[in-house]
Amino acid sequence: MNKPNSDACDDENGNCKVCGHPFDPHLVIAYDSNDLAKGGEMRCQVVDCDCFQTLSFDLSDKGWTKKLNSLLKPPS
Numbered sequence: 689m690n691k692p693n694s695d696a697c698d699d700e701n702g703n704c705k706v707c708g709h710p711f712d713p714h715l716v717i718a719y720d721s722n723d724l725a726k727g728g729e730m731r732c733q734v735v736d737c738d739c740f741q742t743l744s745f746d747l748s749d750k751g752w753t754k755k756l757n758s759l760l761k762p763p764s
């Protein structure tokens with residue numbers, strides 16, 4: 689069995705494990721974008737959803753790091 693990482697915030701369908709909304713509209717904020725090891729937080733942006741999670745980024749998980757980088761769009 690190829691179980692998904694139990695620490696991942698989204699399930700295999702890309703939905704948030706906490707609130708079940710699609711992971712994509714979630715807002716991920718790193719406390720320090722230069723040092724992701726410090727962790728961060730994630731909020732759901734769906735109206736009336738109060739999903740909130742603190743995150744510790746597993747930088748050894750390449751797939752997650754890549755997703756994280758796409759979520760943490762640099763300010764333009």
Ligand SMILES: [Zn+2]
Nearest residue numbers: 704707732739
């Ligand atoms: Zn959520």
Ligand SMILES: [Zn+2]
Nearest residue numbers: 707709732737
């Ligand atoms: Zn939600």
